[in-house]
Amino acid sequence: MGSSEVLVDFPQVSAQLSANDSSPESVNGVTARARDSSESPLLYYCGCAEIANPKNEHAITSIINQLCSEATFMASSVAVPKNCQESVRLFDQQSCLVGSFPVSRIVYCKKSVCPDRCFLAFTFLASTDEDVDPCYQCHVLSSPDQAVVDTVMSDFAYVFAQSDTAALKRSNGPLDNCPSTSCSPLSFTFEAQLSIKEKDDKGNLCTSPQEKCCFKLRRSREKLVTFVVSQMSGPRSLVVEKCFGLLLAAGRNVKSADMQLLDVQSMQANQAGQYVIEALWDPCLPPFEVLNTETPRETRVFMTVATDVLFANVPEPLRFSICCRVRVFDENERFWNMKSKPVGERYQLxxxxxxxxSDDAVCEFGVVRFDADNRNLSSMRRSSKGILVNLVAPPDENESDSDEPLLSGSGEVSSECSELVLANWDVCLSKWSDNLDKRPKEIVNLIRNGIPDQLRGDVWQLLAGCHEVPQLSKNYYSLLEKDCPNEQVILRDIHRTFPAHEYFKQSGGVGQEALYKISKAYAIYDVEVGYCQGLSFLAASLLLHMPEERAFTVLVRIMFHYGLRDLFKQGFETLHLRFFQLERLMRDYLPTLSAHFDKLHIETHMFASQWFLTLFTAKFPLSMVFHIIDLFLSEGMNTIFHIALALLKASEQDLLTQDFEGALKYFRVALPRKYKTESTAKELIQCAVQFRISHKRVTKYEEEFIEMRQQEAESQNPLERYQRDNLKLKEEVLRLQRENDDLACELVTSKVHLRNDLDAAEENIESLTSQLERTGRLCKDLQEENRNLLHESEHVKETCRRELLKQEADNKRDRIIIEDYKQMCAELSAKLECLQKKFDEERKRFMEIAEECENCSPRIEECRPAPEEVQRPDGAPEFGIFGSNHCFADQIDQINRLELELAQAKLQLVECECRNQDLMHQLNQCHACHEQKSTWISKTINSIKEAARNPTAPNSKKDVNLTTLWWMQLLFLNFNEPSCRLAQLAELVCQSCAEKWRWPNEQSMFAQFESKTALAVCTMLPPA
Incomplete structure (x- = not known):
């Protein structure tokens, strides 16, 4: 019948629902929700039938289907008692008793949910005669409102919980009344159970799944830890007097000091006699960093949860601890709906x-032994002896990679291809490029052998006919600028799309960004379908072979031209058609497997929904996925039937040995792993290509499905159809009302935001207007200043040009004078050497004459002065009669005085320059604003002004002239000394000696040199 079913055994129902604090709403033992008005009853009695096995859910389902097809429903109400010794009573619309069923003889219960109705069936022991085989009956109730059936189920659970509690009280009494002796210890068995719930995306708590006693947790999500302590056996009931909270730590054999106390929400005993502790766990806290870090694929970590419980009359608290394995996933990880049982540990006390x-003292008991049945997970009381904490769990021999589904996007695609194949493709593509509207005939055989990976992007675009819609690529980026209502769903889906592929692995990377853009663009482009979950897998496969705008074009062509979008329309009606066609094809080609699936109640949608909606891209390796897309683009939707039948045929023997859960797990885990290698994938594709499926038969099945739907619509009860339509319309009205309220709230919020934005914009306009006025005035001032600076700049340039011309003229004149000075000094130096040589010869000859004379010789000796040191400037020639020169010493003193005066004058000049620099600094500070606006102009002007006022060049020229003048004067003095000394010598000797030494010519020569030197010195003097 295609219904989703929930199977419940009554003891299990009482255990699951007994945690509800409030008792069922009942009046005089009759369920208030079920006792509706007689005009429109919400609960119907469908009838009963005999059943051999009261716990056989398949038989119960068959009875429900049989009674539902008869359509003989009787409006009724049910009364569930509060006491387990009473009976469940069934009343008709006139409140007349129809049937009574003792609670103690109800065996099994099952709820079945259909699209338009919910059924409740319970099996009942009709015969209690021991000599006769027991006879069981199955009674069926139904209601169009599922909440009514849930309420009745809650009432049943409540009464059975009361039954369990009463049985425990009858078997156990207070510990004080226990007739024990000191030599006979009392033995008790306790069971501790651990379960974990964590918050989902909507903030609701959902049970964390397990696999082989290993919890699957998501990081950074707040969790609710539930620890249940139950007494399983014992002579009496031990009452929990106090609990000291719930402790949790990473690792096993953890010391007490290393465990962290959780935030306890509740600690109380439930109606079943169990003591339940619930505590919130925030894994983001630093002590739980190990349990909040994503674990590698083959790694598990240990986690220990413990609680200290104090029982009445037992002075020592007992620690119940459970050590389990944990695998931490990403916070956005999605888990399959797996059955989750609490992890348990048994303790012997x-x-x-x-x-x-004292005789009046209360009886107290001491603990003789308290330990766990499992010796590997011993009591935490004994873990304080320095044992190292074990964090990482060793690999389990029974656990392997095969227990985990194959991640999407896994597998490697070989890019190797023979030259012959590439040559054949080259010829075919060249022929195709000449006429894009006509496919070459040989392209079909080439595609069946697989398109080379380096050519897939181009061939896919040609197969999809992208050349026919070139405007799609142009409109792609304009679509991205629009708002998309499905952005949150898209962002949630892209994190689980191809997580095994490097291109899409990084969160927020280039691959995920491109995938988000394509999904958003298609959701905006196709308004009717929008974004559908699973569409991202197909888009990711296209992105691996072409740019995003071309991948968007191919995606649109696949959805529209190949009819893939029809699967998502009209309540997935076309998808159900494909399931029907595949089911009929399985009966034709795989009858044994089809019968096995019927026996296990495995329906086609349980394993084939992703095959049709994602084109096998969600779970299978990439090498197989790409080859399937090759065939799909070439041959259309029928390719899915070929691939599906090939998969089922290749796995038929394995599936025939599986039960219901095993078969579904095989489809989810084992089947994709069979084709991890490229060779196995090619074998499957060849098997699919060789499958001969009659397309006429597929069309016939489509017609049968349409006819069947029409018959179902005609055979439906008009009243039920109207009620169902009314419920749908009510739901639609509620949805529209909620949407209207949301839009109204959003409108008000938008108006408030717009008002605030408008006020802020007006304030901004005012501030910008005032700023614009200030800027305009400043601009006018700057323009005026700019004109003044330009005028001043022209004036400075003219002054600079005039000063430069003047300096060039002066430098040219100075260079000419210096050249003349150099030439004159050279000539004078040469003449000076010549005169020095002649002077030495004359002096020598004079001394020889004077020494020969007796009269002159004594005078010469008397007049010879003592030798003394006379300091002269470097390079100055030494003259004198006997190596001394008093006249020259006087000239040196005069020069020293002149140098001292020159130094003083220079010192005064330096002081003046310092004062001038201070004034210039003050002037520069006054013109700081001018320097900011036109820095280069100001620097140019200042440099030119300083150059005009700087006396360095004239002083240097003056120094050069003075130095040259000093040397010329010194040469004049040196040239004058020989004539003076010769005259002095003539006065010292006698007349006869003087006649012997003739010197008038030399004297005239010295006189001539003296006149020339004087003329040169006068020429070198600077002008007044």
Whole structure:
């Protein structure tokens, strides 16, 4: 019948729902929700039938289907008692008793949910005669409102919970009344159970799945830890007097000091006699960093949860601890709906009465032994002896990679291809490029052998006919600028799309960004379908072979031209048609497997929905996925039937040995792993190509499906159809009302935001207007200043040009004078050497004459002065009669005085320059604003002004002239000394000696040199 079913055994129902604090709403034992008005009853009695096995859910389902097809429903109400010793009573519309069923003889219960109705069936022991085989009956109730059936189920659970509690009280009594002795210890068995719930995306708590006692947790999600302590056996009931909270830590054999106390939400005993502790766990806290870090694929970590419980009359608290394995996933990971049972640990407790001296004292018991049945997970009381904490769990021999589904996007695609194949493709593509509207005939055989990976992007575009719609690529980027209502769904889906591929692995990377853009663009482009979950897998496969705008074009062509979008329309009606066609094809080509699936109640949608909606891209390796897309683009939708039948045929023997859960797990885990290698994928594709499926038969099945739907619509009860339509319309009205309220709230919020934005914009306009006025005034001032600076700049340039011309003229004149000075000094130096040589010869000859004369010789000796050191400037020639020169010493003193005066004058000049620099600094500070606006102009002007006022060049020229003048004067003095000394010598000797030494010519020569030197010195003097 295609219904989703929930199977419940009554003891299990009482255990699951007994945690509800509030008792069912009942009046005089009759369910208030079920006792509706007689005009429109919400609960119907469908009838009963005999059943051999009261716990056989398949038989119960068959009875429900049979009674539902008869359509003989009787409006009724049910009364569930509060006491388990009473009976469940069934009343008709006139409140007349129809049937009574003792609670103690109800065996099994099952709820079945259909699209338009919910059924509740319970099996009942009709015969209690021991000599006769027991006879069981199955009674069926139904209601169009699922909440009514849930309420009745809650009432049944409540009464059975009362039954369990009463049975426990009958078997156990207070511990004080236990007739024990000091030599006979009492043994008790306890069971501790651990379960974990974590918050989902909507903030609701959902049970964390398990696999082989290993919890699957998501990081950074707040969790609710539930720890249940139950007494399984014992002579009496031990009452929990106090609990010291719930402790949790990473690792096993953890010391007490290393465990962290959780935030306890509740600690109380439930109606079943269990003590339940619930605590919130925030894994983001630093002590739980290990349990909040994503674990590698083959790694598990240990986690220990413990609680200290104090029982009445037992003075020592007992620690119940459970050590389990944990695997931490990403916070956005999605898990399959797997059955999750609490992780348990059994403890054995032996206590013995402690003798007391007083008769009135309360009986107390000491703990003899308390440990866990599992020796590997011993009591936490014994873990404080320095044992190292074990964080990482060793790999389990029974656990392997095969227990985990194959991640989408896994597998490697070979890019190797023979030259012959590439040559054949080259010829075919060249022929195709000449006429894009006509496919070459040989392209079909080439595609069946697989398109080379380096050519897939171009061939896919040709197969999809992208050349026919070139405007799609142009409109792609304009679509991205629009708002998309499905952005949150898209962002959630892209994180689980091809997580095994490097291109899409990084969160927020280039691959995920491109995938988000394509999904958003298609959702905006196709308004009717929008974004559909699973569409991202197909888009990711296209992105691996072409740019995003071309991948968007191919995606649109696949959805529209190949009819893939029809699967998502009209309530997935076309998808159900494909399931029907595949089911009929399985009966034709795989009858044994089809019969096995019928026996297991495995329907086609349970394993083939992703095959049709994602084109096998969600779970299978990439090498197989790409080859399937090759065939799909070439041959159309029928390719899915070929691939599906090939998969089922290749796995038929394995599936025939599986039960219901095993078969579904095989489709989810084992089947994709069979084709991880490229060779196995090619074998499957060849098997699919060789499958001969009659397209006429597929069309016939489509017609049968349409006819069947029409018959179902005609055979439906008009009243039920109207009620169902009314419910749908009510849901639609509620949805539209909620949407209207949301839009109204959004409108008000938008108006408030717009008002605030408008006020802020007006304030901004005012501030910008005032700023514009200030800027305009400043601009006018700057323009005026700019004109002044330009005028001043022209004036400075003219002054600079005039000063430069003047300096060039002066430098030219100075260079000419210096050249003349150099030439004159050279000539004078040469003449000076010549005169020096002649002077030495004359002096020598004079001394020889004077020494020969007796009269002159004494005078010469008397007049010879003592030798003394006379300091002269470097390079100055030495003259004198006997190596001394008093006249020259006087000239040196005069030069020293002149140098001292020159130094003083220079010092005064430096002081003046310092004062001038201070004034210039003050002037520069006054013109700081001018320097900011036109820095280069100001620097140019200042440099030119300083160059005009700087006396360095004239002073240097003056120094050069003075130095040259000093040397010329010194040469004049040196040239003048020989004539003076010769005259002095003539006065010292006698007349006869003087006649012998003739010197008038030399004297005239010295006189002539003296006149020339004087003329040169006068020429070198600077002008007044």
């Amino acid at each position: 032996e206590i013995q009465e402690v003798p007391t001296t």
